[in-house]
Amino acid sequence: MTFLSRMPSWVGHHLAAIRVVIVLTLVLGLGYPLAMTAIAQVPGLRDDAQGRTSLIGQSFLDKKGHPIPYYFQSRPSNAGTGYDASASAAGNLGPESTVDVLGPDGKQSLLTQVCARSRAVGELEHVDGSRPYCTSDGVGAVLGVFRDGGTTGKATRVVSLDQACPARPFLATYEGVTVTCAKAGEDYGAAVVTPVRGNAPAHPKVPADAVTASGSGLDPQISPAYAALQTPRVARERGMTEAAVHQLVEKYTSGRALGILGEPAVNVVQLNAALDRMHPVKGA
Incomplete structure (x- = not known):
């Protein structure tokens, strides 16, 4: 009769648990981190892993909260005061949110937020910012x-x-x-x-991602359509041709994953950093 066969059953259970802890510690506490570190050194991933290329969006606003005209603008963010990585969040408002709470402690509906943003983007880019169900002064109709x-x-x-x-x-x-x-x-x-729908066009000039926030509030990407809308302004402010700006936009545009998943997207953080390196604004 062996020693293990003479042990009480509870001792065997404890030994099995200890073995599981040791194995999981080695695999998840040592093996997994080392494997991820190795993968992060693969060319093309190394810069992101070492933090030289941001994967978190940011705002390109001045101290008064106004868009800086020589930068491409990110989409809106509900993460804290905007792109706060410690407060990633969505607005949690749905299509039924159409009526504002008025007064000093009031709250804008999702519809009014969209209307106000569309109007502001239209003014910045010198295009028609009107949308269905929005008033001309930028609130819900x-x-x-x-x-x-x-x-x-x-x-x-x-x-x-x-x-x-x-x-x-x-x-x-x-x-x-x-x-x-x-x-x-x-x-x-x-x-x-x-x-009330009003007479705004069915396909507004201002794209949807320019007036709605992402689920995380941290996405650094915008749609190619929003980038195209901003290209004339950025080219004008930096003294570049629109063709040159468009080439940079294409460089920082990623396609669909596996060719079928998701939509093409432009990384605004990388794009603006490249503009600053290649075509800095004097006095900025």
Whole structure:
């Protein structure tokens, strides 16, 4: 009879557990880190692994929060105050978020955020920044319609819910009723929320990624369409030809993974760093 056969069963269980801990420690605590370090030295990955090329987005704004005109702009970010790696987060607002909370402690709906961003990008790039369901002053084109039957019947009162007084409503009348601006703190819960599409083009000049944040809030990429929209401005501000800027954009554009997954994307951080190296702005 061997020694192991004479041991109590609980001792055998403890020895088995110890062996598992030792094996996992060697594999996951030593083998895995060494393997990842080795993989990171593969040409093409080495620069990213050593931190010389950022994989986290950043804002290219001045001290007042305005876009710096000689940089390509990143997409919006909900990570902290913007691209805060310690606060990666999404806005957690969905398509039903159309009505603003007005007042000093108010909160913009997702619709108004999109409208305001589209208007600002349009002004920066000198293009039409209008979008469906947005007013010309950059908030949601949303009416609160009070009806004599509750949710049905004749309209008796109409309020432009996202245009705080003394703003001029985007519509003068709706169903024969004068539209009024909204007052902070007033309860419009009984109104039927009615978004109004307006006459904006079905395909806005400002791309979707220019007005919406990524899920992580840290993505350094923008769409080729957004990069193309910004190319004339960056070329003008840096004294370059648009063709030269376009060549750099193409250099920092990645294609679909495996040729089929995802969409082409432009790394803004790498692109702006390359512009600073090759075509620095005097006095910047």
